[in-house]
Amino acid sequence: MSRKSYGYTKAFALALLLSMSLVSAPQAVELDPGLQDYMAVSGVSGNLKSIGSDTLNNLMTLWSEGFRSHYPSVKVEIEGKGSSTAPPALIEGTAQFGPMSREMKSKEIEAFEQKYGYKPSSIRVAVDSLAVFVHKDNPIRCLTLKQVDAIFSKTRKGGYEKEILTWGDLGLTGEWAAKPISLYGRNSASGTYGYFKEVALYGGDYKDTVKEQPGSSAVVQGIASDKYAIGYSGVGYKTADVRTVPLAVKEGACFDATAENAYTGDYPLARFLYVYLNRNPNEKIDPVRSEFIKYIFSRQGQQVVIKDGFYPVSRALADEDLKALAVR
Amino acid sequence: MYKSITFALTRTATAADQTAEAVKYIRRKGRSDLSARGEPFLWGLGGALAFGMLMIFGFLALIVWNGLVTFYPKPVQVVTLSDGTLLAGEPSRSEVYKPGPQVLEHLDEPARQAIAAEHGYARRTLFRTGNFDLYNEDFRWASDFSIVSVAEPADVYFIERIEWGPFVGFIRSLNLKGETVSGAALTRQILEEAHRRAVQRRELIREIEREEIGAVNHRLNSERLKLKRIALKQGENSDTYRQAAAESLALQETLQGRYHDLARDAQAVKAEDAQYTVTLAEIGGRGKTIPLSQVVRFTLPNDMSFFEKIRLYLSRWLEFLTDEPREANAEGGVMPALFGTFVMTVLMALAVAPFGVMAALYLREYAKQGKLVSVVRICVNNLAGVPSIVYGVFGLGFFAYICGGTIDRLFFPERLPNPVFGTGGLLWASLTLALLTVPVVIVATEEALAAVPQSMREGSLACGASRWQTIKYIVLPRALPGIMTGLILAMARGAGEVAPLMLVGVVKLAPELPLDGFFPYIHLERSFMHLGFHIFDVGFQSRNSEAGKPMVFVTTLLLISLVAFLNATAIVIRNRLKRRFLIGHF
Numbered sequence: 051m052s053r054k055s056y057g058y059t060k061a062f063a064l065a066l067l068l069s070m071s072l073v074s075a076p077q078a079v080e081l082d083p084g085l086q087d088y089m090a091v092s093g094v095s096g097n098l099k100s101i102g103s104d105t106l107n108n109l110m111t112l113w114s115e116g117f118r119s120h121y122p123s124v125k126v127e128i129e130g131k132g133s134s135t136a137p138p139a140l141i142e143g144t145a146q147f148g149p150m151s152r153e154m155k156s157k158e159i160e161a162f163e164q165k166y167g168y169k170p171s172s173i174r175v176a177v178d179s180l181a182v183f184v185h186k187d188n189p190i191r192c193l194t195l196k197q198v199d200a201i202f203s204k205t206r207k208g209g210y211e212k213e214i215l216t217w218g219d220l221g222l223t224g225e226w227a228a229k230p231i232s233l234y235g236r237n238s239a240s241g242t243y244g245y246f247k248e249v250a251l252y253g254g255d256y257k258d259t260v261k262e263q264p265g266s267s268a269v270v271q272g273i274a275s276d277k278y279a280i281g282y283s284g285v286g287y288k289t290a291d292v293r294t295v296p297l298a299v300k301e302g303a304c305f306d307a308t309a310e311n312a313y314t315g316d317y318p319l320a321r322f323l324y325v326y327l328n329r330n331p332n333e334k335i336d337p338v339r340s341e342f343i344k345y346i347f348s349r350q351g352q353q354v355v356i357k358d359g360f361y362p363v364s365r366a367l368a369d370e371d372l373k374a375l376a377v378r
Numbered sequence: 379m380y381k382s383i384t385f386a387l388t389r390t391a392t393a394a395d396q397t398a399e400a401v402k403y404i405r406r407k408g409r410s411d412l413s414a415r416g417e418p419f420l421w422g423l424g425g426a427l428a429f430g431m432l433m434i435f436g437f438l439a440l441i442v443w444n445g446l447v448t449f450y451p452k453p454v455q456v457v458t459l460s461d462g463t464l465l466a467g468e469p470s471r472s473e474v475y476k477p478g479p480q481v482l483e484h485l486d487e488p489a490r491q492a493i494a495a496e497h498g499y500a501r502r503t504l505f506r507t508g509n510f511d512l513y514n515e516d517f518r519w520a521s522d523f524s525i526v527s528v529a530e531p532a533d534v535y536f537i538e539r540i541e542w543g544p545f546v547g548f549i550r551s552l553n554l555k556g557e558t559v560s561g562a563a564l565t566r567q568i569l570e571e572a573h574r575r576a577v578q579r580r581e582l583i584r585e586i587e588r589e590e591i592g593a594v595n596h597r598l599n600s601e602r603l604k605l606k607r608i609a610l611k612q613g614e615n616s617d618t619y620r621q622a623a624a625e626s627l628a629l630q631e632t633l634q635g636r637y638h639d640l641a642r643d644a645q646a647v648k649a650e651d652a653q654y655t656v657t658l659a660e661i662g663g664r665g666k667t668i669p670l671s672q673v674v675r676f677t678l679p680n681d682m683s684f685f686e687k688i689r690l691y692l693s694r695w696l697e698f699l700t701d702e703p704r705e706a707n708a709e710g711g712v713m714p715a716l717f718g719t720f721v722m723t724v725l726m727a728l729a730v731a732p733f734g735v736m737a738a739l740y741l742r743e744y745a746k747q748g749k750l751v752s753v754v755r756i757c758v759n760n761l762a763g764v765p766s767i768v769y770g771v772f773g774l775g776f777f778a779y780i781c782g783g784t785i786d787r788l789f790f791p792e793r794l795p796n797p798v799f800g801t802g803g804l805l806w807a808s809l810t811l812a813l814l815t816v817p818v819v820i821v822a823t824e825e826a827l828a829a830v831p832q833s834m835r836e837g838s839l840a841c842g843a844s845r846w847q848t849i850k851y852i853v854l855p856r857a858l859p860g861i862m863t864g865l866i867l868a869m870a871r872g873a874g875e876v877a878p879l880m881l882v883g884v885v886k887l888a889p890e891l892p893l894d895g896f897f898p899y900i901h902l903e904r905s906f907m908h909l910g911f912h913i914f915d916v917g918f919q920s921r922n923s924e925a926g927k928p929m930v931f932v933t934t935l936l937l938i939s940l941v942a943f944l945n946a947t948a949i950v951i952r953n954r955l956k957r958r959f960l961i962g963h964f
Contacts (some may be wrong), residue, residue, distance in 0.1 A: 129885045358706070
């Protein structure tokens with residue numbers, strides 16, 4: 051299992067390195083200058099409905115706001131209750147787009163294929179660092195993935211020698227030493243839940259004491275009001291009341307959840323965010339959807355990604371996905 | 379004289395003795411039988427009522443207060459920190475905390491002593507700094523020991539923008555079509571005049587794009603669908619299709635031409651608009667140039683009179699009530715949600731009233747009172763106790779997927795695989811809520827019918843009226859106020875319900891209102907926004923939960939006001955009915 055999760059990270063880093071022109075500025079997230087301005091075309095009208103990830107909920111909303119400024123007569127509806135709601139919605143045909151914060155599972159792809167006879171298509175729309183948050187006063191400096199596993203998991207597949215229950219187990223002293231760690235996480239419909247389980251928990255099981263929250267922002271709010279808390283959520287939901295903990299695969303090599311570390315693949319919980327759609331490979335994709343995809347990969351669309359706290363994708367990656375969908 | 383006084387005293391004493399005796403008697407009696415007097419119970423009941431009232435009014439006061447102060451302009455403070463950097467922002471809240479050893483070791487001696495004097499505690503304040511595009515954060519904490527000085531300069535602006543949230547800083551210059559205005563030449567009048575024009579341009583662009591291009595696009599799309607429909611019915615090789623295709627192509631071409639004209643107009647206004655920009659500077663000196671039309675309003679929060687503040691306050695409320703949401707619902711208004719809640723509640727009332735009243739009439743007036751009717755009654759009462767989310771699941775499965783799916787296959791084959799009615803929408807949400815509230819109406823109607831004296835029915839029947847005539851002319855008018863009460867309760871419950879709606883049609887963003895200028899004008903199949911869900915969304919889903927919190931209170935206040943308004947309307951109607959009934963009586 052652990053090999054599999056490293057595979058994830060490695061494949062991710064590779065995909066990014068192949069396609070990214072590395073961002074040089076240390077803090078500010080910058081757009082790939084190669085991304086093109088969006089040019090509106092005529093005759094785009096109709097309905098767009100998106101059902102899926104809660105992590106991508108605000109991003110989809112912002113995109114559709116931007117898209118509507120070009121095509122005011124397009125009717126947009128956004129629903130986001132978790133990545134697991136996307137595949138059924140695509141299969142039932144109740145949505146045109148299924149944003150997901152993880153890749154579709156083979157079972158979900160199978161169910162889709164059974165109904166339509168072809169696989170669902172996906173595009174990689176943004177890069178996210180899944181961050182481990184603690185309260186802003188928490189002095190913890192760094193956590194290894196194995197420690198994270200021992201904090202959140204009851205199976206401890208990462209191989210850490212003992213269960214971590216208090217902050218003292220992580221080496222904190224003073225008032226922190228005896229305080230039990232209060233755990234916050236997402237509900238099981240969420241792709242964040244699935245990804246964290248796969249990568250940070252090495253496929254193991256969560257402890258029963260994890261307080262499952264209905265939204266990414268709810269996790270952050272929970273941690274903000276609970277001094278001894280730890281939890282995971284998309285980095286875009288960070289507020290002034292919480293702080294991200296640098297993570298390390300190997301002891302000592304800690305990387306914080308920044309854009310740069312996500313692009314180089316050093317940050318172990320960096321991931322792509324996806325949007326899935328139902329596209330018959332033998333037919334041309336309808337104009338509303340193809341324009342929306344083009345908008346996502348335009349300069350304006352990726353600017354929105356920064357606005358929502360995530361990291362933009364590069365021109366090369368965008369071109370690759372556009373080509374795969376035969377959208378010019 | 380002396381005698382009379384003594385007499386008087388003795389008399390008083392005797393009277394006092396008698397009173398004491400009586401009190402003793404009562405006390406003795408009270409001790410022996412406390413419950414018989416009932417006073418402790420009175421206190422208990424009164425206390426329970428007082429406690430209940432306190433909780434309700436406390437809750438309402440919390441919401442009303444927090445909701446009302448949100449839009450009132452707050453001062454912007456410029457804070458000099460001990461490391462020399464400046465920070466500008468609205469102080470939003472402060473708290474006491476205990477700095478850890480890691481923090482303490484980096485502090486200088488006076489600061490450490492100050493903290494030690496407070497027993498290791500320090501105070502810190504959260505500032506809303508805005509400028510998310512420059513800082514990548516909207517809020518920042520500043521501890522009191524790291525603050526050197528605080529000022530409230532009169533020339534610092536709080537600028538609300540269409541995108542990226544507020545900007546806190548200064549205006550460096552105004553660029554009006556190549557002509558740069560800055561320094562002393564940049565007066566308030568010039569700024570306001572330029573901004574007013576920019577807003578006009580923004581609205582013009584919006585009108586061209588929304589109204590005119592929207593209409594063209596709508597026609598183009600319906601042409602496309604019409605053709606697809608013919609293709610599905612007659613086949614692509616039929617003559618009808620070919621003829622229709624040729625016609626459609628010609629029409630599409632003219633429409634495309636019209637689109638290009640309009641798009642060119644819009645582009646021209648946009649190009650013109652892009653030449654009017656304003657250059658802002660944050661407190662640290664970093665600049666940012668944005669189009670003037672991107673600004674919602676400029677305010678100088680530290681240099682405003684009371685009336686200006688009230689004007690700003692009201693204009694923010696107006697924006698909140700009449701505008702569409704912006705920035706993933708975190709800013710702008712809630713008009714679509716307000717409208718959606720209103721329309722859904724009214725539709726629900728229209729659906730639930732006839733069904734509930736008819737069911738109750740049959741149960742009370744026609745059905746033979748026996749075991750079966752009792753069982754039905756128990757079932758209806760139990761329905762009121764089913765968790766609302768269960769109704770949501772039923773609504774999604776039955777209404778949306780089964781009913782809606784069938785409607786789509788029969789009437790909208792050309793739109794498949796995109797569903798029209800086969801997904802959650804206004805109609806299905808209203809029907810689901812009607813189902814949820816129908817027990818309330820049935821129970822209330824039955825009670826109202828039972829309260830009509832039997833002698834009146836008998837009198838009517840004795841005069842030769844049929845059963846239906848009796849119900850229509852004698853029973854129903856007298857029961858109407860009671861039925862209205864049931865409907866009011868149902869509406870109050872329905873308007874505040876969120877859980878089932880999340881499954882059957884309420885979405886995060888649906889700026890299209892269910893009413894518009896395109897045939898058939900009312901679009902029952904559309905998903906809609908709802909204030910209750912909006913509260914959940916802003917509170918628990920928005921990127922910036924800190925900025926979302928005050929909006930939660932405002933939206934809650936609005937939802938409560940809407941429910942109160944709907945109820946008040948129903949109560950007025952009920953009272954009118956009562957009065958009519960009384961006049962008719964005598």
